[in-house]
Amino acid sequence: MADTKKMVDEITSMEEDFAQWYTDIVRKAELISYTSVKGCMVIRPYGYAIWENMQKILDTAFKKTGHENVCMPMFIPESLLQKEKDHVEGFAPEVAWITHGGNEKLEERLCVRPTSETLFCEHYANIIQSYRDLPKLYNQWVSVVRWEKTTRPFLRSREFLWQEGHTIHATAKEAIEETERMLHVYADFCRDALAIPVVEGRKTESDKFAGAEATYAIEALMHDGKALQAGTSHYFGDGFARAFDIQFADKENKKAYPHQTSWGVTTRLIGAVIMTHGDNNGLVLPPAIAPVQVVILPIAAHKPGVLEKANELKEKIAEIARVKLDDSEQSAGWKFAEYEMKGVPLRLEIGPRDIENNSCVLVRRDNREKQVVSLDKLNEVIPQLLQEIHDSLYQKALENRANRTYPCTSLEEIVQVLSEKGDGFIEAMWCGEEACEDKVKEVTGVSSRCIPFEQKTLSDTCVCCGKPAKHLVYWGKAY
C-alpha cells in the first residue's frame, strides 16, 4: 500500500462509526498489521516505538521504587497452574495448551502463561527462607496469551505485551502499601506521560482478579464515553503463599506466610491513547511517548539552501527532542496528511522565504495552531510547545470526562441519562450487595467500574435497593 498511500479522507469519522474510526487509525498510522494467526497482530515499527517509549518511562519508575527485572519461563505445567483454586478457575478456560514437543506427546500439558503468579510462587518457595530474604520486588516485560473469542488490536488480543510486577513481603501492611503505591505509579504515568486522567479505585468482589484478596484499578473514559481499565494492582494476602507452601523464618525464628502482590499494564494503553486523544485526521500523540516529536518538512526543497538548512535544524533540534526530517519526494500536502495521521505533535515547515527571515513555521498537531518562530529561539520554544501540547491534551481529556460523568440517584435516572446523553461514567451509590450490582447492569447496561478512592455522598441509599449505601461507585460500559 506504500505507493498508493492512504489519504486523509479514507478514515471513517468517529461520529459516524467509532469502532471503524479506531480500526482505520490503527492500520493507517501503521501501528499494526494483521496476520494469519487469529487474534494476534504484528506490532509495526511505529507502534512498537510508542511501546518502547512507554516501557522506558515505566521501567525507570519501577527501578526507582526498588524493583528488579527478571524473566520467568513462558510455560506453566498444568499441575502448577492448578495449585491455587480460584486462580486456575479464572484462567484455565482461556489458556493455550501445548501437548506436543516435536513429534512426542508431553507427559503433562503445559499452558502458555496467561499471567505468571504460579511461576513466581514456585520461585519464591525456592529462594525465600528467612525474613532477611524479604521483600522481593520483581517485574518482567513479556507477552502473555489468553484465548479470547473476539479480539481488537491493542484492546483485546490473544497475545499481548505487558509488564507484570510481582512482589512478596513479610507483612500484610507492606504488601497493601505496595499494591497502592504501584497503582499510584500507574496513575501518575497516565497523567504525566499519556495525558490521560484516570479514576483510581477498588474493584468490587465480583470483578476481582482470580486469586486476589483485593484488586485495584485505574479507569479512563474514552472519546465515545466507554470506560477502559488501564491498569490493575492486586493484593493477594497470603493465599498464594499457603497454596504454594512459601514460608519464612521471622525475627523470632517462627515460620510465617508472606504476603504478595502483582500489578500490570499492557499494550492496551496504546488503545487508550488513540481513543482519548485521536481525531478525524488520525492519531494525536502526547509528546512524552511520540516516536517523533517534531517532523521537519522542507518547502520547495529543490531551491538552493533549503535542504542544508533543514538538515542543520535537524541536528540542532536532536539535542532536545526526537526529530525526523522528511526530505522525500512526496508532495507537501501528502506529508501534512501523513504526519497528522501519525500524530506527530509538532510540524516544522522551512522554505526559502523562512530562511531569508531566519525563521520557520511551527504547527501544533492537537489544535493546528501555527506560529512563526525565529530559528535562534527554536530550542527554547519547542520544549515549551511540547509541554503546552501535553497540558492541553490532558485538559481536554479532563473536560471530556467531566462532561460525560453523570451523578444519578435512581435506576430510572441512569437509563434516562444514558439514552439522552450517550455513554459515560455514571456515579451512583451502592449498598455493597452483588445482587444490586447485577441488577444495575441488567436494567441499565452499565457495570461497576470501580469504587473510587475519592468518595463522596450523592445520597444515603443504594441506587438499586434503597437500603443504606456503603460506597460511591463509578459505573460504565467497558472495553
Added chain:
Amino acid sequence: MADTKKMVDEITSMEEDFAQWYTDIVRKAELISYTSVKGCMVIRPYGYAIWENMQKILDTAFKKTGHENVCMPMFIPESLLQKEKDHVEGFAPEVAWITHGGNEKLEERLCVRPTSETLFCEHYANIIQSYRDLPKLYNQWVSVVRWEKTTRPFLRSREFLWQEGHTIHATAKEAIEETERMLHVYADFCRDALAIPVVEGRKTESDKFAGAEATYAIEALMHDGKALQAGTSHYFGDGFARAFDIQFADKENKKAYPHQTSWGVTTRLIGAVIMTHGDNNGLVLPPAIAPVQVVILPIAAHKPGVLEKANELKEKIAEIARVKLDDSEQSAGWKFAEYEMKGVPLRLEIGPRDIENNSCVLVRRDNREKQVVSLDKLNEVIPQLLQEIHDSLYQKALENRANRTYPCTSLEEIVQVLSEKGDGFIEAMWCGEEACEDKVKEVTGVSSRCIPFEQKTLSDTCVCCGKPAKHLVYWGKAY
C-alpha cells in the same frame, strides 16, 4: 539459602570438573534458578541485568545501522511453517505444538516460534509492493522455543531469549552486504563489550541454517578448549520470497523477488562470558556488561564517619559507573567472597584509617591487584581501571585461544594433538566435500566450526582425502 549463604569453597574447581564448575557459578552467582518446567529456567535479577546491558549496547548498534524494532506473534500456524521446504524440515522436529485454546481443539495446530522467518515473510508480502518500500530493516527482542532433549542453563534451553534481525532488500548484493555487516556488528560487540575474541567465518553447507543460502557465524573458544557458536547471520537469497510470493515492482515497473537476511544472538552469550572469563572464585564480568562495576565495602562500618563517607563516595562514583554500596551486617570475608562470586570488576574498601588518609583501596576482580587511591582521584582512576580490566580480559582470552589453536595437516596429527593437548581449535585444510567433513568428525571427533574469512594456506591438500584443498577450516568440539 540466603542466610546459610554459599562459601567460596563450595564451587567445584574448573580443573576438576568444568561442567560442574559452570553449573555451580550459574547457580551461586544467582544468575538463574531451576523450575518445574523442564529445560526452562528463571533468569534472576543479576542474570537479567547482564542481559539488559547486552541488549542496550546491541540495540544501539542496530538502530545506528538503521534497524527498527517490531514485534511478531509468538505463534506460527502449521501451514505457514510449511511454506518453505528446507525450513520446515529443519524446525518441525523441535517445535512445541499448541493444539487447544481453552477447552476447544484448534482447527489448525500452532507452533511456538522457534524462529520467525515465516512470520516476517507473511508480513513482507502484505506491506511490500514497490522498490520504494525496500529495504525493510527489522529486529525483535523476544524469546523462542526449541524442544531440545538435553539442556544446560544459557547454553541450550528449551526457551531462550534472543534478538532476531530480519531484513529484505531489492538486490542480492545489498542483502549479502547486510549479512556481513551484522556479523561484524556481533564480532565488534564480542570484542568491545564482552572482551571475547571471535573467529568470523562461513558455515559449511551441511551446517547451514534451514532455508539459508549461506550462514555466517562467529565462533569463540572457551576455557576448556571447546568452541561456542556465539552468533549467526544468514543470507537467504530469494528462496523465501519465492516460497511466500513476495514480489515488488522495480524502477522499470517489472515484478522482481527481493532478497532476505536474518541474524541473531541469544542469552547463550552469558554462557560464553562465564566460560571465557570465569575462574575458581566465580564469575568475572567485563565492565561493559557488569550490573555492578564497583562495589563499595565499608570496613569497620560501625566507627563514626565510615558509612557517611561510603555513601558520599557512592554518590560521586554513580556519576561515572554502576556502583553499589553493601552496608549489610555480613562479615567482610563473606562480602569479599560474594562479590568475587558475582564477578564485580572493582571492589572499593573504605575504613577509618583510609578516611584519615583521604584514600581508599581498590581491588581488581580479574587479577586481585590492589592499589591505594586518593579519594580526590577516584573518578579519574576508576574509568581507567575498568578499561584496563577489559583490555586485560581480552588479552588473556586471546592468549588462551592462541595457545589452544593447533594447525594440523593430517588426521593422525589431529588425533595426536587432541589427545596430548586437550580440546582446542584445529586449523586444517579441506577440499569442500561433505564426505571428508564427515570423516574428519568420525575419525577425530571434531566438527567443522567455520571457514574463516581470514584464510591462510597450511598445505595444498585436504587434510582428509589428499585432493586439492579449497579452504582453511576451523574445527573443534562444540557446545
